[in-house]
Amino acid sequence: MRSLSPDGVYNEITQPVTHSGFLHRAPLGPKLTTAKKNREEFPRVWCSLEKSLLFYETDRSSEPMGKVEMADVISLGVSRMDVLASPGPTDRFRFSLELYLSNERVQQLGPDTPDTLQAWASAIGKWFTPLSCHCLLSYEFQRVGRLHYKSMLNPNQWLQGFFILQKSHLFICPGEEGAAEDSVNLRRLQELRVVPPAEGPEKKEMLTLVEMGRTFYLQGMSRLDFAAWCTDIQASAGGRGNALRDQQLSRSDIPIIVDSCIAFITQYGLRHEGIYRKNGAKSRIKVLMEEFRRDARNVKLRISDNFIEDVTDVLKRFFRELEDPVFTTELHPQWKEAAEISQKPQRLERYKELINRLPRLNRKTLAALIGHLYRVQKCADLNQMSTKNLSLLFAPSLFQTDGKGEHEVKVMEDLIDNYVHIFNIDEDQVSQMDLENSLITTWRDVQLSQAGDLILEVYLEQKLPDCCVTLKVSPMMTAEELTNQVLEMRNVAASLDIWLTFEVLENGELERPLHPKEKVLEQALQWCKLPEPSTAYLLVKKVPLGEGSCLFTGARRESPKCGLLRCREESSKLLGVKFQERYFVIRDRKLLLLKEKRSVKPERDWLLDVAKVYMGIRKKLKPPSQWGFTLCLDKQQLYLVCAGQAELWDWTTSILKAQHDSLCPVILRRHSSRDMAKQKFGTMPLIPLHGDSTDPTMLSANQTLRRLHKRRTLSMFF
CATH class of the missing domain: 2.30.29.30 (Pleckstrin-homology domain (PH domain)/Phosphotyrosine-binding domain (PTB))
Structure with a gap:
């Protein structure tokens, strides 16, 4: 040094x-x-x-x-x-x-x-x-x-x-x-x-x-x-204290607690009837609030762990408990005076003047929240939350008036209804929000999917125009169901062959076999986070019988998968970039790195629950062999090289089995046409579509993602 x-x-x-x-x-x-x-x-x-x-x-x-x-x-x-x-x-x-x-x-x-x-x-x-x-x-x-x-x-x-x-x-x-x-x-x-x-x-x-x-x-x-x-x-x-200036901030320069709650509610609550009106459990709300207060940066909201009502209450409570209201105590009388202006154009201009007088953090936080409420009321036909309902619920928290004050409610109504004008939102941003709303509400709730299922493009064996099929999918469709449907649509004869659906990235350099029980749309939705979402696609192809069949059985290995692999790590820690031979073991849903075969305590371990395993390693990393796989973890990537194809498949399927070992075994069979005719998405029967573009209400998911990418990124994720 x-x-x-x-x-x-x-x-x-x-x-x-x-x-x-x-x-x-x-x-x-x-x-x-x-x-x-x-x-x-x-x-x-x-x-x-x-x-x-x-x-x-x-x-x-x-x-x-x-x-x-x-x-x-x-x-x-x-x-x-x-x-x-x-x-x-x-x-x-x-x-x-x-x-x-x-x-x-x-x-x-x-x-x-x-x-x-x-x-x-x-x-x-x-x-x-x-x-x-x-x-x-x-x-x-x-x-x-x-x-x-x-x-x-x-x-x-x-x-x-x-x-x-x-x-x-x-x-x-x-x-x-x-x-x-x-x-x-x-x-x-x-x-x-x-x-x-x-x-x-x-x-x-x-x-x-x-x-x-x-x-x-x-x-x-x-x-x-x-x-x-x-x-x-x-x-x-840390974000200790109740002052807005003391909060941990997101990349958008608003408090992380606000950013996280808005993102979660946007993703999972837009179709939730009575959103913000239904109360959560006080005990759970208290625990979640304490977690955010302690370290908002490390709070990860997940639909499997958190209730929508708890998160909405946490958001309202955060604003209610601020040391100084987001509208500020100093400007409160002027907000009330502005609400009394009878002429709408003059009233809205006065609102804009007052917003510009707010501290920068207050101004950005208020803009983010009003934009979120604008998005919520755009789905009022699904969630039954009109601008009036939202204003009645949020005015007491944002102005800290304890439920009193019709002027404050009027201010909230005006801000939500006129969000685009007051906060100078351009046409592209509005279009993006509409696209996102359509994407979220269509993909996320199977019971209401009749509002318009998306069409997804899938390729059979090769990415060629003649090999592409398009089909309607539901949020609950698994990789197994999608595979069977594609084969049926392309009249592939039933046989003992094993077919799997792969998620393909990096122009074909990385291919991830989806476990038969994985939800397809949950994976495809993640493409929005890629630098080039339109380069990702789904591919159905045949795999060797001996390599993929283990995914369709409930049998478990007699001993943990282990062996020598040449590895390289890429993360934010600036570690070495050479492939080194190390000993790895898969045990208890973790990948363990051991100093030697006899070691009891691992040098490192990685949880496999949220990991993604891709067959292949990017060529620019110069892997020593073609039989490698990439393990994408939460904040880093591991590149692991095997001795041959059989070993590559063994490691890949072992990781998939470790991630999904709690699921019931998959039944290896092909759907008949009769089965497909009976399939429903919510209350709507499935009708396989072959690129039908005549229906203006149907929107290809791939086209949607491309359009969103042209407008940079999905705002709800960042």
């Missing part, structure tokens, strides 16, 4: 820093003081900050009783505890300075007042940091010090610099000549986690910060110092 060069940009001519005064001094030790003692039980000493930090028994003593050298200090932590309601024996250092030293020791000092604390913090911070940091150290901060770091600009080299943690921002002052200073808004992080030593090539803990497409990796100068940095950064990145 590189250290600060003698002639670096921070070795400037610095102004001398001097300071002196009385402080309570705790014993120098390997950790912070934990004994239940009052601050007064620690000696009150005279401290003098010059070239060294010297400690004297009194302000008249001539010989120091101890000292801290500047070169030994690697970080300074500043603690400002809230005033306790009833101070007890643990109220020892309500205000404290923590000097972390290179010898894994901490010197803790206790000022008597917050003003004294700030004066000492600023003085000590400027004492051991370069002049370039000093302007930030004149204000309150939580921690300052040296760290090793690397970023995407220089991913293969660890650098050293000074870091300042100030509220929710981490400022980076690099130690390299000509390097630019930088900062990270911790509230906007998409990922924040400590990487254990076993997962990193340096065999040392590091902190990963991912913000808006860029990644930073931090390592401490010592074990104790790194733990303190992690604690402080995680606390600053």
Whole structure:
């Protein structure tokens, strides 16, 4: 790792820093003081900050009783505890300075007042940091010090610099000549986690910060110092408190709790009758709210785990409990006055003026919520929630009026009905929202699918125009059902051959065999997240009898699937890029990496529940053999190479079996024409369609995805 060069940009001519005064001094030790003692039980000493930090028994003593050298200090932590309601024996250092030293020791000092604390913090911070940091150290901060770091600009080299943690921002002052200073808004992080030593090539803990497409990796100068940095950064990145400005933010610059709830409700609740009117369970709402308060970044809403009514109540409760309403208390009287303007054009213009006077975060959050409610009322024929109903439910939360105030309801009605005009939404955005509504409401609810099933293109054996069939699908259609229907439509004679449906990506480089029980549309919907959704397609093809037949039986392996594979990992952790031979085992729905065959404890493990296994590896990665597969996990990808085709199929089917071992065995048979005639989607009988474009109400899913891609992305997912 590189250290600060003698002639670096921070070795400037610095102004001398001097300071002196009385402080309570705790014993120098390997950790912070934990004994239940009052601050007064620690000696009150005279401290003098010059070239060294010297400690004297009194302000008249001539010989120091101890000292801290500047070169030994690697970080300074500043603690400002809230005033306790009833101070007890643990109220020892309500205000404290923590000097972390290179010898894994901490010197803790206790000022008597917050003003004294700030004066000492600023003085000590400027004492051991370069002049370039000093302007930030004149204000309150939580921690300052040296760290090793690397970023995407220089991913293969660890650098050293000074870091300042100030509220929710981490400022980076690099130690390299000509390097630019930088900062990270911790509230906007998409990922924040400590990487254990076993997962990193340096065999040392590091902190990963991912913000808006860029990644930073931090390592401490010592074990104790790194733990303190992690604690402080995680606390600053959290969404504690009820003020809008204190919330963790999404990539859209709105609170994650709002973004997550809106996305979940949009995806699963647009057709839910009485959405926002039906109440959830108080106990579940409380738990979910606490999870969001604790760390919204790591809350993942899933339809299998969460109730729609709980999520809608959490969203309303969040706005109701804000420290200051999203419309702001200051502007509340003016909102009421605006609602009384009789002429609609003038009234709407006044609303726009008031919205522009809101703080930026309030303005963006309000726009996101009103846009969501506009989308909900567009589906009022399905969910029975008109603009009036939504306004009555949301006005008390957004204005915090406890259910009173007809003016507030009027404001909400106007904002929802005139969302496009008031928030300057262009025609393309409106068209995209309509497309998304059609896509979501058509694909998500089998009971109401008669509103218009989508048509999906599927290829038989090859991606050629003559091999393409189009058919109506329901949200509940499985890969087995789709396979049988395609074969029937193309008059493929029944035989003992095994046919599977594959999801094909990357122009054919990656092929994922769908488990016969997988829901086809759930997989196809994920194409919207791809850079080029239109390049993905479904392919039905024949597979070797001995390779695919295990998917159609309930039989389980006598012993776990295991063996040597050549592997490479691609993730945000910047690990090695070479294929290395390692020993893997599939056990308990996990893929385990063992140091050797006899090892009991795995070096790494990956949950297979949400993983996707694709046969093939992208050519640009230069795999050592054609018999490889790609395992797509939550935030990383594994590339694994087998010895041959049989082994490739064995690993692939073993992973699919591990993911779906709780499902009933698939019945290996072909549907007859009689069976297909009886199939229904909701209340509507299935009629196989061969590219019929005469019905204007039917819309090809592939065409829809292409149209959405031209408008960039599905807004509900990002």
